[in-house]
Amino acid sequence: MRLIRQYISSSVLKASAVVLLAVAALDLVTTVVDQADSMRGDYNFLAVLEYTLYLAPKKLVTAVPFAVLIGVLFGLGQLASTSELTVMRASGISVRRLGWYAMRGALAVIITGMLIAEYIASPLELIAEANRDLKRMPAERVALEASDNGFWGKEGSEFFRVGTVLPSGKLYGIVRFEFEDDRLQRISYSEEAIYIRDEWLLQQTHVTHIGETETTTEVVDEMKWRSEMSPRVMQIVAADEDNLSIRDLYYYANYLEDQSLDASAYKLAFWQKVLQPIASISLVFIAISFVFGPLRQVTMGFRIFTGIVAGIAFSTLQYILGPVSLVFGLPAILAVSIPIMICLVIGLYLLRRAK
Known part of the structure; x- marks a missing residue:
C-alpha cells in the first residue's frame, strides 16, 4: 500500500512540476518581450532580464492552480490509460483512497506555492518594480512620470x-x-x-x-x-493589491478601516490570497473526479483540453465575481468562495457517480 501511495503521489507531483515550469517559463518569456518596449535610460536589456528574474517566483505561484489541475489529469490519466488504476481498484483500493494519494502529490505543490507567494514572491516583486522605475527615468522626473511604483x-x-x-x-x-x-x-x-x-x-x-x-x-x-x-x-x-502579501493586505485593510476609508478592494485581495490554496484544491478535486468519472476512457489530449477549459471557466468566474462584489457591496469572502464551492459540488457529484 505504501508503494502505491508513493507511486501515485510522485506521478502527480512530477507532472505538476513539469507543467508549472513550462507555464512559468512561457510567462517569463512573454514578460521579456513586453518589457522590451519599455527600455529607456538605464533600463536596458540586462535590466529587463534582472526584472524578469525577480518576477520568476510570482510567475511560479500564479501558475500553481493550473499546474496542479493539469498535473493530476496527466498523472492519473497515464495510470488510467495503462489500466493501472483499474488494477488498483480491482485489488480493493477505493476511489476515495486513490484520490487522496493523488491529492497528496498536488498538496506538496500547493503548500510550496503558498509559502513562496507569502515570503519570497511579494518582496521580490516590490524590489523589481522599484528598481525598474529608478532605471527607466532620471531622479528629477521619477515623481512626475506615471511609474508603477x-x-x-x-x-x-x-x-x-x-x-x-x-x-x-x-x-x-x-x-x-x-x-x-x-x-x-x-x-x-x-x-x-x-x-x-x-x-x-x-x-x-x-x-x-x-x-x-x-x-x-x-x-x-x-x-x-x-x-x-x-x-x-x-x-x-x-504597490498593487495583487503584489502584496497576506500580512500586508490584512494590515492595510485594518489601517483603512481605522481611518474610516473604504477597504473593500484590499479585503477582496486578502481573501483571494487566503483561499487560493483551497481554490487549487478544489481544481484538483475536479481533476480527480474527471479521471475516475466521465474522462476515464478518453484520450490524454482530450483530458488536457477538458482541464484547460475547466481552469479557464474557474478563472473567468473568479474574475467576474471579484469586481461584482465591489460594485454591489457583497462580502469579499462570499465572492471568492462561490467558484470554490461550485468546483467542490461538481467534483463530489462526479465522484459519487463513479462509485
Missing part, C-alpha cells in the same frame, strides 16, 4: 506624490503641494526621503514659495516632513 496622496490641506518606494522604506521623487485658505502656497520637490523617529527627513528639497505678486525659490539640504504614513504604509499604498 508611485502614488498620489493627501493629508490635511496638502497633496503629494511619491515617485518610488523602495522595500527598505526609502522614498524617491517626492512632490508636495501645500495649500492655505484654498490657495496654493508652496510647491516642493525632494530627491529622496528617509524615515527617522516617526517623521520623514527630506533631502535636497527645491521649494517654490508662491506669493500674490511673486514667487521665490530656495534649496534646502534637509527638511522634516510630518506624515501619518509610515514606511510600511507607503510601501503598501505604492
Whole structure:
C-alpha cells in the first residue's frame, strides 16, 4: 500500500512540476518581450532580464492552480490509460483512497506555492518594480512620470506624490503641494526621503514659495516632513493589491478601516490570497473526479483540453465575481468562495457517480 501511495503521489507531483515550469517559463518569456518596449535610460536589456528574474517566483505561484489541475489529469490519466488504476481498484483500493494519494502529490505543490507567494514572491516583486522605475527615468522626473511604483496622496490641506518606494522604506521623487485658505502656497520637490523617529527627513528639497505678486525659490539640504504614513504604509499604498502579501493586505485593510476609508478592494485581495490554496484544491478535486468519472476512457489530449477549459471557466468566474462584489457591496469572502464551492459540488457529484 505504501508503494502505491508513493507511486501515485510522485506521478502527480512530477507532472505538476513539469507543467508549472513550462507555464512559468512561457510567462517569463512573454514578460521579456513586453518589457522590451519599455527600455529607456538605464533600463536596458540586462535590466529587463534582472526584472524578469525577480518576477520568476510570482510567475511560479500564479501558475500553481493550473499546474496542479493539469498535473493530476496527466498523472492519473497515464495510470488510467495503462489500466493501472483499474488494477488498483480491482485489488480493493477505493476511489476515495486513490484520490487522496493523488491529492497528496498536488498538496506538496500547493503548500510550496503558498509559502513562496507569502515570503519570497511579494518582496521580490516590490524590489523589481522599484528598481525598474529608478532605471527607466532620471531622479528629477521619477515623481512626475506615471511609474508603477508611485502614488498620489493627501493629508490635511496638502497633496503629494511619491515617485518610488523602495522595500527598505526609502522614498524617491517626492512632490508636495501645500495649500492655505484654498490657495496654493508652496510647491516642493525632494530627491529622496528617509524615515527617522516617526517623521520623514527630506533631502535636497527645491521649494517654490508662491506669493500674490511673486514667487521665490530656495534649496534646502534637509527638511522634516510630518506624515501619518509610515514606511510600511507607503510601501503598501505604492504597490498593487495583487503584489502584496497576506500580512500586508490584512494590515492595510485594518489601517483603512481605522481611518474610516473604504477597504473593500484590499479585503477582496486578502481573501483571494487566503483561499487560493483551497481554490487549487478544489481544481484538483475536479481533476480527480474527471479521471475516475466521465474522462476515464478518453484520450490524454482530450483530458488536457477538458482541464484547460475547466481552469479557464474557474478563472473567468473568479474574475467576474471579484469586481461584482465591489460594485454591489457583497462580502469579499462570499465572492471568492462561490467558484470554490461550485468546483467542490461538481467534483463530489462526479465522484459519487463513479462509485
